[in-house]
Amino acid sequence: MKEIELLLNESDNWIKGIPAAPGIFTGKFHLFVKEEVHIEEQEITDVEEALRSFNDAIERSKYELSKIFALAKEKMGEKRAEIFEAQIMILEDPIVLDEIRTRIRKERRDPAVIVAEEFDKFIVMLKRSDDIYFKERAFDIEDIKNRILRNISRKRWVSRIENDVAVAGVNLTAADTILFSRCNVRGYITEEGGLTSHAAIIARSLNIPAVLGAHSLIERLNEDCCEIIIDGYNGFIIFDPDSRQKQFYDNKAHILEKVNSELAGLKDISSSTIDGVKISLLANIDVTDELLIAEANGAEGIGLYRTEQIIEETGEFPDENFQTRLYFDITEKSYPKNVTIRVFDLGGDKTRLFHKTEYNPFLGLRGIRFLLSNKELFKGQIRSLLKASFNNNLNILLPMISAFEEIEETKQLIKECEEELGLTHRKYKLGIMIEVPSAADLIPCLGDEVDFLSVGTNDLIQYSLAVDRANDEVAYLYQEFNPSFLRVLKRIADNAAEASLPLSLCGEMGADPRAIPLLLGLGYRFLSASPSGIPLMKKIILSVKISDCEILAQDALACKSTAAVETLVDKFFIDHGITIPKDFV
Numbered sequence: 001m002k003e004i005e006l007l008l009n010e011s012d013n014w015i016k017g018i019p020a021a022p023g024i025f026t027g028k029f030h031l032f033v034k035e036e037v038h039i040e041e042q043e044i045t046d047v048e049e050a051l052r053s054f055n056d057a058i059e060r061s062k063y064e065l066s067k068i069f070a071l072a073k074e075k076m077g078e079k080r081a082e083i084f085e086a087q088i089m090i091l092e093d094p095i096v097l098d099e100i101r102t103r104i105r106k107e108r109r110d111p112a113v114i115v116a117e118e119f120d121k122f123i124v125m126l127k128r129s130d131d132i133y134f135k136e137r138a139f140d141i142e143d144i145k146n147r148i149l150r151n152i153s154r155k156r157w158v159s160r161i162e163n164d165v166a167v168a169g170v171n172l173t174a175a176d177t178i179l180f181s182r183c184n185v186r187g188y189i190t191e192e193g194g195l196t197s198h199a200a201i202i203a204r205s206l207n208i209p210a211v212l213g214a215h216s217l218i219e220r221l222n223e224d225c226c227e228i229i230i231d232g233y234n235g236f237i238i239f240d241p242d243s244r245q246k247q248f249y250d251n252k253a254h255i256l257e258k259v260n261s262e263l264a265g266l267k268d269i270s271s272s273t274i275d276g277v278k279i280s281l282l283a284n285i286d287v288t289d290e291l292l293i294a295e296a297n298g299a300e301g302i303g304l305y306r307t308e309q310i311i312e313e314t315g316e317f318p319d320e321n322f323q324t325r326l327y328f329d330i331t332e333k334s335y336p337k338n339v340t341i342r343v344f345d346l347g348g349d350k351t352r353l354f355h356k357t358e359y360n361p362f363l364g365l366r367g368i369r370f371l372l373s374n375k376e377l378f379k380g381q382i383r384s385l386l387k388a389s390f391n392n393n394l395n396i397l398l399p400m401i402s403a404f405e406e407i408e409e410t411k412q413l414i415k416e417c418e419e420e421l422g423l424t425h426r427k428y429k430l431g432i433m434i435e436v437p438s439a440a441d442l443i444p445c446l447g448d449e450v451d452f453l454s455v456g457t458n459d460l461i462q463y464s465l466a467v468d469r470a471n472d473e474v475a476y477l478y479q480e481f482n483p484s485f486l487r488v489l490k491r492i493a494d495n496a497a498e499a500s501l502p503l504s505l506c507g508e509m510g511a512d513p514r515a516i517p518l519l520l521g522l523g524y525r526f527l528s529a530s531p532s533g534i535p536l537m538k539k540i541i542l543s544v545k546i547s548d549c550e551i552l553a554q555d556a557l558a559c560k561s562t563a564a565v566e567t568l569v570d571k572f573f574i575d576h577g578i579t580i581p582k583d584f585v
């Protein structure tokens, strides 16, 4: 059990939510109670006046959102700010607006009532969806509805609060989150919302700690609470912390500050072990703007760009031109560093467009299987990638490969696309994810078929150990140090070396500082992880010798249990005098 859990078990002045953005905050909070929009239906005597009032409210709402859009662009970059551009587009949608205007004319009813009815149709539909992404989008539509209703009644909302406090609320919309950030908000906590809510996405972009989905939050804050601690790493919110809890977190915050400033100094140092073996550190990114963060953290290229994230954020397939621009932009901005772009990995627990209900989504139509059964869509993405490959630094990565035929079929589609585009020279490399055990055994046949391999430990653990990566009940079995799993990793490294195929690892295990010596000892030389994890990875690499890591790996492979491997790893860190801030990474 973590040290903090032991400490918290002694009292009940805390609750747990979803750790949505890392960081620690101790201090005061502002309880944000959004003014409810009450509609009291007014009788309409003048229809033209009612239409004018509706049109003015739309214009006013658009103006407000354009201000928020500009602020968001400045704070979070173009791509993430598109949330607000999308909201403005809804306010310009002629189908929605004309329907409301027609009804005002025909029914001669208060525009507020008609606006509420029309928007509620979408909200109910989205809330009914099984997909968490669409459920979250219902809040966005509700926000637009309330904005129009408030503007019809000509009221203002207050978004200015005292500086340097945390904001607490039942739910925070994207607009609330960005507007409050003007007051140097230091944390966000909510009762509702999850990892994919816009409040979470924005908090992560702005580097503000956030814990969302913390049930009974408001009730606890109303119990005369004056001060809180937000632990965005572990998802704890502590109310009126006692002196031990405060001391614990002050201490952690202090250590983190020191570690972060020490790590910042490593940015331009090459990541080699003491005995001179170069380890390349690459970044996993979800949106183009993260390139800057990757660069700032010293990444030597992009090891994984998850394109399905575009669909997670927008809820639809981007068209071919949009994709071409996006992929070209990222390869151009990264040049001469390499960029690995993974084709849409849809299905499983990710966005499930066009998917029927599946009993076992993780074993169903996921990744390459979905793409090969939606060929036109797949070809659209391939053409966009080919058109963006002119910088000669593009790696195309295929997710969830489990059979040789999937590679053959994909290569055939690529060939067709090349012919369609009249391309004769290949300017990209093609690789596959190794995240299914059968793919690990395919490697010896792949020497002439693909150019590189990338191990996705997040999935490889779940498929090797038969443990659903998203199921809390079996989380205790999801073990990266399970010796059986380490043997799978070793087999992959040996097979790749034998087939002379470049190998990288892009699952979260690569960012776990405790796993790094083991991975180096097993033969991994290219690690890709979230940009913010790179400096700490580098610190570990600079502190070890490959020869010691190889002994550690050999000993670990001979272990019977996960606990035995963990003991070996802990001893390795103690023997080498390497300390890591345990609970917060």
Ligand code: PEP
Residues within 6 Å of the ligand: 304, 306, 345, 435, 455, 456, 457, 458, 459, 460, 506, 507, 508
């Ligand atoms: C993985 O499975 O390790 C991986 C990097 O892919 P994702 O987490 O996107 O499934």
Ligand code: MG
Residues within 6 Å of the ligand: 399, 435, 456, 458, 459
């Ligand atoms: Mg995966």
